[in-house]
Amino acid sequence: MKEYKLVYLNKGFKFSRESDLTQAEGVINQYVAEGWTLQQIVSPADAIGALVGVFYRER
Numbered sequence: 001m002k003e004y005k006l007v008y009l010n011k012g013f014k015f016s017r018e019s020d021l022t023q024a025e026g027v028i029n030q031y032v033a034e035g036w037t038l039q040q041i042v043s044p045a046d047a048i049g050a051l052v053g054v055f056y057r058e059r
Contacts, residue, residue: 003057004054005036006053007027010027024051039055
């Protein structure tokens with residue numbers, strides 16, 4: 001059975017897409033280290049710049 005988790009990858013407002021991606025990479029690495037697998041990255045609204053990661057792990 002798979003357990004899923006949705007995680008905001010870039011919390012807070014930044015003026016640089018590079019800063020958003022750097023923060024997102026750190027969050028992804030943290031969850032992968034905890035045993036989660038990244039399935040997909042979703043950008044719900046490009047105007048907002050939010051990135052959401054879809055993670056899963058086997059139970």
